[in-house]
Amino acid sequence: MDLSEQVDGQRMIMGIDLAPSTQHMQEYALVVINEKGAIIDRREGVNWEVVSRLLKKYKVDTITVDNIFEIGESVSEIKRRLSKVIDKIRLIEVTRVGNRYVKLAELAFREGVLNERASHLSPLQAAEASALLALKGVGTTIIEPSTIRTAILISRGRSLGPGGMSQGRYSRSQRSAxxxxxxxxxxxxKKHVDSSDVECYVQRSKFGLERSAIILNATPSYVKRLLRPLRDLIKKSGVNLKIVARIPALDDKQASLDNREEKPIIIGLDPGIVTGIAILDLHGNLLFVDSGLALDRMSIIRTVTKFGNPVVIASDVRRVPLVVEKIASILGCTVYTPPRDLSVKDKRRVVQENVVNFKDVVKNSHQRDAIAAALKAYFNFKNKFMQLEAKAKELNLSRPQIERAKALIIKGLTIKEVLERVALDDKPDKSFATTQAEPEIQRLRSELSRLREKVEEQSKVIKDLEESRLNLLKQLKEKEAKIEELEEELIRAYLKSPHTTQDEAIKRRLEASAKTISELRTKIEIMERELEGLKHLVRELAQGVVVIIKEIRSITRRSVEEAVKYDVLKKGEIVLVHDPSSSTVEGVELLINMRPEAIITKIDKMPKEALEVIKENCIPVIDIEEVKVEKASDFLYTSSTIKEIIKAKKEELLAKRDQSLKERLKDILQRYREERARELEKSRQ
Incomplete structure (x- = not known):
């Protein structure tokens, strides 16, 4: 049977597994099977280009993996790699069964794919097992062509640089375009798609639109076909039109409204090109705040229903936005709008007064507006909530009953009606038997927690970098304004002075002004270089190309305490020590207590005793010559490849420690045996 007979008209499944590799390039093992389970092709050590070619060759309709992030390290990379087939192929994560994960080897044995239980599968075995499991209907569908939505992002064709009147004309024409x-x-x-399936968000400006986002229930390839008649017009307009696939299951598989938590919550929403979302409980506590570009209705619903059952959705404007109205209708909750549109001043005040550490919590105006809307809704019901709480204590109602009562208050019932309904409700609270989590799940949760902490830490670093960049930009503008002022003064002075006379005072003044201008220009050039360096650092940090390094002068008590006091040094960071030669016992102890990820310094300058103590605590020490440390403004950084050096040194230190412990234990046992032998010898005498 030739290939066309094996492939045509049959369901084709490709199982993929990422092979371990010492090189940077990812290599895969793959197995292609047909609907009868017969193996059509199997390969090892192939790159993604070969995988893509075979997907097309065998007309594969289903890809199976044991972890979707083996295809790409992020959601955007997964989308990019599957972009040509994303609306034709189903992606299944076979190890995800319901809301939990099962080891592939265990799952394959349980489902009869493997005859014997195995602790580990080779990449080729894993690829074959995942394909056969999918054929049996095992796993969770992550990408389903029918659920894919498309976002059309329309923006300026190019950014606006410095310029005068021409720039203004170009800006106006772009907004109009x-x-x-x-x-x-x-x-x-709307000629081809029902208008109810199309969502449009715009950012308005004086002469048109800054940008717009259109989201619809259709696949990217279908949308491209629909827009083909406009291709030439869009190209001539000079605007940028980007078509992006929106795959809900990649962010959160199947957010079922029926299975959401019972905890009632208040939602604040600031819809637009960038949508702000805020979630409060019924005590006014902020549970969540975020913002995102071109979020569609289902993305917002999936996000909020993770935290509970929405009972109020609030806006910061009097007229209810269409998106808010539609989401409230889907969720079946009450809409709250203020009596008048909230001013920026009002929103700032309510957020500052009610959100702890609001400067760290609120990242942009969209998040601020969403929080303000939610808080205004909460305050609208707060008095009734307090009256209800007082009555509930008299009736000895439980906390879940009080929460349900508050939700009914929001629905419009009186306190008396609510209390009668809740008090007569004999339904027992739902309880869930707690079972001991599987070790693998515990490990994954621990790893997830660690990664979240790392993300928060990196976000703070990026925020600090952004603040430094903005400060430099402000100083730069001030210097440029000063230069313009001096140049104008220079011209005025020159025009006032008679050209034929050589007034020494004016000449000296002109020379001084010229010198000042020269100095300011030099400072501006330095600031521009620093600004560019910070931009580059923020970009690379966000991409994970570099890591931030903290620095201290020396390993002394004073130096370490100062670094901790002024928030320069925190636990688990990479530390650069400039002068290790003056290390003290107290300083070494303090630094060890901070559990640094690694220490970079001149090893030959560090006292031998200090170096030994640090290594005994399994903290890697890296010589400054092994890494290239760079600086952008006040921030030190180096390539993320240092992580590999740290890992290798850490493993070496742990191995030495284990060996030392074994030898010590062996020595203790030997001494015990000798002592015991001597005691026995004495007893015989």
């Missing part, structure tokens, strides 16, 4: 293209695209889409 974005508005026209958005209208054309909407008109074209």
């Amino acid at each position: 974005i508005k026209q293209v958005t209208s054309l695209v909407l008109d074209e889409l």
Whole structure:
């Protein structure tokens, strides 16, 4: 039977597993089977280009993996790698059964794919097992072509640089063009797609639109076909139109409204190109705040229902936005809008007064507006909640009953009606038997917690870098304004002075001004270089290309305490020590207590005793010559490849420690045996 007979008209499944590799390039093992389970092809050590080629060759309709992040390290990379087939292929994560994960080898044995229980599978065995499991209907579908939505992002064709009147004209024409293209695209889409399936968000400006986002229930390839008649017009307009696949299951598989938590919550929403989301409980506590670009209705619903059962959805404007109205209708909750549109001043005040550490919590105006809307809704019901709490204590109601009562208050019932309904409700509270979590799940949760802490830490570093960049930008503008002022003064002085006379005072003044201008220009050049360095650092840090390094002068008590006091040094960071030669016992102890991930220094300058104590505590010490440390403004950083050096040194230190412990234990046992032998010898005498 030739290949075409094996493939045509049959369901084709490709199992993939990432092979361990010492090189940076990812290599895969893959197995292709047909609907009868017969193996069509199996390969090892192939790159993604070969995988893509075989997907097309065998007309594969299902890809199976034991972990979706073996395809790409992030959701965006998974989308990019599957972009050509994303609306034709189903992606199944076979180890995900319901809301928990099962080891592939265990699952394969349980389902009869393996005859014997195995502790580990080779990449080729793993690929074959995942394909056969999917054929049996095992696993969770992560990408399903029918659920894919498409976002059309329309923005300026290029960014605006410095300029004068020409720049202004170009800016106006671009905004007008974005508005026209958005209208054309909407008109074209509505010829073929139901208007209720199309969502449009815009950011308005004086002469048109800054940008727009259109989201619809259709696959990217179908949308591209619909917009083909407009291709030349869009190209001539000079605007940028980008078509992006939105795959709900990649962010959170199947957010079922029926299975959401019972805890009632208040939602604050600031819809737009960038949508702000805030979630409060019924005590006014902020549970969650975030913002995202071109979020569609289902993405918002999936996010909020993770935290509980929405009973109020609030907006910061009097007229209910269409998105808020539709989401409230889907969730079946009450809509709250203020009596008048909230001013920026009002929103700042309510957030500052009610959110602890609001400067760290609130990242942008969209998040602020969402929190303000939610808080205003909470305060609208707060008095009734307090009255209800007082009555509930008299009736000895439980906390879940009080929470349900508050939700009914929001629905419009009186306190008396609510209390009668809740008090007569004999339904026992739902309880869930707690079972001991599997060790693998515990390990994954621990790893997830550690990664979240790392993300928070990196986010803070990026925020600090952004603040430094903005400060430099502010100083730069001030210097440029000073230069313009001096240049104007220089010209005025020159025009006032008679050209034929050589007034020494004016000459000296002109020379001084010229010198000042020269100095300011030099400072601006330095600031521009620093600013560019910070931009580069923020970009690389976000991509994970570099890691931040903290620094201390020496390993002395004073130096370490100062670094901790002024928040320069925190636990678990990489530390650069400039002068290790003056290390003291107290300083070494304090530094060890901070559990640094690694110490970078001149090893030959560090006292031998200090080095030994640090190594005994399994803290890697890296010589400054082994890594390249760079600086951007006040921040030190190095390549993320240092992580590999740290890992190798850490493993070496742990191995030495284990060996030392074994030898010590052996020595103790030997001494015990000798002592016991002597005691026996004495007893015989």
